[in-house]
Amino acid sequence: MTEYIYEKDLFGMKYRIVTSPIHDKVITCLAECLDMNIQDLRKYLIENLDMSFLENIPARYNSWRIYDAKSDDIISSKLCMKLFSEYIPVLKDNEIKEIREKVDGMIKSGVTQDMAIKQGKEMIREKFSKWA
Amino acid sequence: MKKTVDVSLPIGPVHPCFKEPARIKCETAGERVLSAEVELGYVKKGIERIMVGRPWQEVMFLAERICGICSVIHNMVFIETVERISNIDVPQRAAYLRVIVNELDRIQSHLLANYSYCYTIEHETLAMYLINLRETALDQLELITGARITCAYIIPGGVRFDLKQEDSLKLSSAMDKIEEDLSRFTAIFEGGPMISLRSKDVGILTRDDAIVSHAVGPTARASGLNADQRTNHPTYQKLGFKPVVMNSCDNYARVMMRFKEVFQSIELIRKCIKELPEGVIRGGGVVGEGEFTWIGEAPRGELTYHVKTDKYGRVIEIGIQTPSIMNIEACAHHMLKGVDSAADVTSTFISSDPCIACNER
């Protein structure tokens, strides 16, 4: 999301934010969701979000959970699609759409749902590691 | 696709309108703000880290010093979490006194917030009226608790000092004064043509955005969300508390919201004084081992404490989520977007009542 740079390197301070107890829990959850290394995820979040946003990750995650409990779209919820496109916007809409189309295509061509979701997670991880 | 922007406009960290240091970076086209970011880190003290491993007696004072504006609620929520961990009962009289002190704190905090807003839109007369009225509320706080800002009034199993008969009379007359003066000031705010030009339809936070960014407190209630943790609090339930909700979503609504809540707090305090039960104010008890999460309603919104203690009453894990975290973020990424001028950026930011000290801890 961020396309400009700041005069001072804020990495240390941002890292402190994402390692506070509440953030730790939420980011561990997210990393487990995506089978991803937690440190990589932190790094991606730090590079893409500003400080006020980083502070707000747990609250936004909670409001996503409330939304998610109501929706019945399993693939979207397993891949945390809405989460990464709207609630914690680290991926662009069209990127998410692309992944969604690919996963849907796989399921149509006979791949089991679990397999397809695994592939989808792989794609999201790829997006995350592109910048890391 | 990358859009072209005219200027990147940094505001802060030291700015005449801000009580605290924060840096807002706006990407603007002309004077219109396209997107904004808030960078913090100027008051990061690491309180959560130094709380770990300390006995509750110390953590109680540290909790209070997270934020000087809403110190009572930090104290209250931490103590209530500890009480719930160790099953300590609160005497009824103490529970009512807690509500009185908490509402006084809310009155002074809301008046301060509205003072800052009026000061930012350059309506200095009203601002001065409001901050003078705030002194009346602070006097009462000092009368009951013994200190203006950091009172440490609430302790596990009760409160520190009782409310004497003559003090409650003084409190009632102060409430009358605040109500009378504030109705006049509210009328000034409602009637002022300059104020409505600067505030109406500026800094819109729609209901959907408020849900996504999990806005809380007056900011959320001004956007039509019925979110108030006081409805879950046993004493407030007994007092028959109902939150106020407004639907116009702009700066004007947020400020009016706070005025209305002050009137509501006055009513609550009056009711408390009338129904104040007799009895002891300290029940006693021992803080034990356990883990609990408890949410209270600070002046700015919901405040979460997650506390884990060991069997000697030491805190071994603590997580704090303060309301300003959500409100500042909602303000930066939703309200500031599409604001028409640089002057509106500061007024919109202030209207969400940001408290950086809470935010960073």
Place this chain on the structure above:
Amino acid sequence: MGIIQSIKNKVRQRSIHVCYVNVGSCNGCDIEILACLSPRYDIEQYGIYVHNNPREADILLITGAFCEQWEDKLADLWEMIPEPKAAITIGNCPVSGCTFNRRGSFVNPPVSKHIPVAASIPGCPPRPTEIIETILQLAPLVFKDYEEKK
């Protein structure tokens, strides 16, 4: 002492411009400064103006326990203020770090390590009256005969 100097001394006593900066406080001290502005204490009747603009300030009020981000910024701010100038710290935080000065925290007190401090007001937080009194007592001392002292 020349006539001009004595006029300057007189005038400077009645016109003190103040800027405050929060270098990591809990807000308690900041709102006590704001409370000084209220008509009850009426800081302006003594000729003290709170502008919060370092370029026209005479006195810098500092609250808070000095967080890392200010390492370079506070010195810059101090440079910006024109001579004669003085810094007053408010509260226990800039003196000792108050409750925050423990192992593992991110603060680096005292503030006097970083810029020269003329006076400190202890208290957590000090009352508005104490703040006003200190400013009023300190300002004439610092600004007296400034041109001749040089």
